[in-house]
Amino acid sequence: MSKQRSAGEIMRAETIYAVATGAGRAAIAVVRISGPDSRALVRLMAGRVPEPRQADLVTLRHPSTHDILDRCLLLFFEGPKSETGEDSAEFHLHGSRAVLAAVLDVLAALPNVRQAEPGEFARRSFLNGKADLAQMEGLADLLDAETQWQRRQAQRQLSGAMRDVTGPWRAILVQASAQIETAIDFTDDVDLAETVHGTVIALLWPVLKGLRHELGQAKAAERVRDGVQIVIAGPPNAGKSTLLNALAKRDAAIVSTIAGTTRDPIEVHMDFDGCPVTLVDTAGLRDSSDSIEQIGISRARSRADEADLLLWLSEDGRPPEVETSGVVWSIVTKADAIPPDRRQPETFYLSTETGENLAALLDRLADYARGIAQSGAMGLLTRTRHRQAFEAAEQALVRIVGDTSLPVELMAEELRAARFALERLIGTVDVEDILGDIFSRFCIGK
Numbered sequence: 001m002s003k004q005r006s007a008g009e010i011m012r013a014e015t016i017y018a019v020a021t022g023a024g025r026a027a028i029a030v031v032r033i034s035g036p037d038s039r040a041l042v043r044l045m046a047g048r049v050p051e052p053r054q055a056d057l058v059t060l061r062h063p064s065t066h067d068i069l070d071r072c073l074l075l076f077f078e079g080p081k082s083e084t085g086e087d088s089a090e091f092h093l094h095g096s097r098a099v100l101a102a103v104l105d106v107l108a109a110l111p112n113v114r115q116a117e118p119g120e121f122a123r124r125s126f127l128n129g130k131a132d133l134a135q136m137e138g139l140a141d142l143l144d145a146e147t148q149w150q151r152r153q154a155q156r157q158l159s160g161a162m163r164d165v166t167g168p169w170r171a172i173l174v175q176a177s178a179q180i181e182t183a184i185d186f187t188d189d190v191d192l193a194e195t196v197h198g199t200v201i202a203l204l205w206p207v208l209k210g211l212r213h214e215l216g217q218a219k220a221a222e223r224v225r226d227g228v229q230i231v232i233a234g235p236p237n238a239g240k241s242t243l244l245n246a247l248a249k250r251d252a253a254i255v256s257t258i259a260g261t262t263r264d265p266i267e268v269h270m271d272f273d274g275c276p277v278t279l280v281d282t283a284g285l286r287d288s289s290d291s292i293e294q295i296g297i298s299r300a301r302s303r304a305d306e307a308d309l310l311l312w313l314s315e316d317g318r319p320p321e322v323e324t325s326g327v328v329w330s331i332v333t334k335a336d337a338i339p340p341d342r343r344q345p346e347t348f349y350l351s352t353e354t355g356e357n358l359a360a361l362l363d364r365l366a367d368y369a370r371g372i373a374q375s376g377a378m379g380l381l382t383r384t385r386h387r388q389a390f391e392a393a394e395q396a397l398v399r400i401v402g403d404t405s406l407p408v409e410l411m412a413e414e415l416r417a418a419r420f421a422l423e424r425l426i427g428t429v430d431v432e433d434i435l436g437d438i439f440s441r442f443c444i445g446k
């Protein structure tokens with residue numbers, strides 16, 4: 001990709017094209033074009049411009065040799081009623097490499113027409129006000145979605161949920177600012193300042209409550225997007241790798257009677273009822289003089305630390321010997337070797353050898369993941385960026401409602417900060433740095 005362009009630098013005069021469908025043989029290959037020359041380009045190649053948004057069967061010809069390139073379906077979209085907001089078109093070609101190459105050759109040779117950069121169609125659609133920034137992020141997430149809860153979450157974001165939820169709050173903040181401006185005009189009037197403070201706080205409470213509600217769901221929402229981290233840790237030989245393999249239903253990790261077999265953390269990606277889960281097997285924890293094993297153990301500790309759920313495995317039921325901010329489930333392994341009279345109450349015994357409690361563990365894991373997925377899929381704050389913006393807005397409002405003697409000028413300042421945080425979220429202000437990051441992740445043709 002060439003150098004990142006800023007919004008202002010985008011050369012609107014250029015018409016872009018890209019293959020929008022995947023590589024390889026397929027029945028149909030879609031080529032999209034967008035930009036001011038779309039109409040002329042369609043006329044040049046197809047001999048006519050179809051009615052906007054109506055499929056037309058046309059013969060595409062080479063503009064100079066008049067060689068027939070393909071007989072295909074053609075759709076024309078007239079700006080601004082198009083996805084990019086510009087005149088644009090789609091050629092639904094036969095999915096032949098030769099047809100595609102011939103059509104792309106023609107497009108490449110036309111003046112003022114060039115191949116699109118990754119995400120450039122989406123970028124134009126954003127710049128032309130067809131979608132806000134959070135919607136664009138939803139689109140990116142939808143394209144990456146692997147599980148059903150990820151799909152639901154991304155579709156909600158794509159439908160404009162962020163703007164729908166924060167829009168009314170923004171309006172309230174504007175209203176509060178107006179109240180304060182009045183008070184600033186009469187700064188000598190102490191009574192008025194107090195009254196304004198009361199009015200403003202009453203206005204802000206529902207916003208604060210809403211911000212906090214979403215922040216409460218943020219962790220689960222981020223998990224649905226990025227996956228729940230379930231980490232298996234414990235002393236060497238506890239049967240950690242055996243459990244990972246049993247849950248993954250394949251030999252992902254080496255299992256052996258030698259203590260200290262696993263070194264690097266081993267990740268398996270799973271789909272628990274539509275919730276993405278990353279299951280991590282780690283090196284057995286012990287004092288070791290082997291420098292490679294020590295590295296493995298320190299990685300095990302840091303993975304355990306970041307886990308959402310830690311499965312602490314041991315043969316003797318010892319308490320966890322790792323730090324974690326997540327939930328801990330203690331499991332006693334190799335239950336087949338523990339006779340009933342030596343078993344403790346309230347202890348979860350597992351044997352991968354006989355299968356004892358393996359199905360029960362899987363059920364509990366699925367329940368756990370489903371719980372996160374259901375609250376998380378409806379959560380709005382799917383990215384760290386979203387959470388930080390909500391936190392910034394929340395803190396600004398707390399500084400107002402928490403200090404009844406806050407001068408009106410400072411109240412105005414905090415209100416502006418809160419509004420700015422929300423506007424940045426949907427991309428009305430200060431978006432340059434985020435834009436490049438989002439759109440460069442799209443594939444060409446999106």
Ligand SMILES: Nc1nc2c(ncn2[C@@H]2O[C@H](COP(=O)(O)OP(=O)(O)OP(=O)(O)O)[C@@H](O)[C@H]2O)c(=O)[nH]1
Pocket residue numbers: 235236237238239240241242243254255256257258259260261262263282283284285333334335336337350351352353354
């Ligand atoms: N009897 C019995 N043996 C088991 C069970 N689970 C694992 N084992 C055996 O215990 C040994 C160690 O298993 P691993 O899964 O490699 O143990 P680990 O915790 O990954 O060990 P490290 O990677 O060295 O930390 C192997 O010989 C397994 O076959 C079980 O439920 N019952």
Ligand SMILES: [Mg+2]
Pocket residue numbers: 240241242253254255261262281282283284
């Ligand atoms: Mg192991």
